[in-house]
Amino acid sequence: MCEQHRTDSALERHGAERSGQPRSCKPAEARRAVERAVTERCRATHTHCDPEALGDALLVASELTTNAILHGGGVTDFRVEVVAAGVRVSVSDRSDRLPVARDPADLRRRQRVGGHGWPIVCRLARDVRVSELPTGGKCITAVVALD
Template identity: 70%
Template sequence: MCEKHRTESAREPSAVARCGCVGPCKPADARRAVELAVTERCRATHVPCDPDALSDALLVTSELTTNAILHGGGVTDFHVDVVGPGVSVSVSDGSDRLPVAVSPVDQQGRWRAGGRGWPIVCRLAHDIRVTDLPSGGKRITAVMPLP
């Protein structure tokens, strides 16, 4: 889990349909949904979008959806919402396993391929929550600041 961020695990009271992905299931589709939500907010508030903040939000979105595909059996639900001064991205998958950061170097001192996604999420997100889903699996919600 993240060392610097508050990450919690709690049971959700209502059932969630798990018959298939709701919304974007691929990282590219999820990034497009986040970009659209953020740019619509910028247009509506007549405030220019911060390209660095948007880039961070897109990177976190890619990492969460990719991790759901690689380690969670696929994306089962996706939601993006611009709330207050940030963008909230929620990705659900079918695994009950919590995300962990692994050392980039193995026991023999060799660099590992992969393993950098969760630390990227932990570094860029302002708030991260992991919620157990009653029908199994989990939802990870990350909030990234939008200046």
């Protein structure tokens, strides 16, 4: 599942669609899929890949998949597309619970471990959307600018 990715031009030319049953997706696999999709787009369009923008996209993909595993009952779908606005990463999971930003400190003002993933996604992405899925669960889609 994480191996699958597409770009606008691939969709237009070949009518590419996702097929097959979803399987587990680990953060490292998600990062590789994002890196591959962005690199292929840069090569195809003969444009420079901004390493910082790619790093942001890799971090967003990693955080979304990690959150789906830790808080959403596992990744049920993963998609990455390079679009005009940047790279669009979509991660679906089994949970209907919406992501929330936790206070980084507890009641005694001690720093908590974890809880930084959702704020990172919201800070790095140009657009973030959470959609309920008809069969239950949710899909979180984040677009990270590549320029």
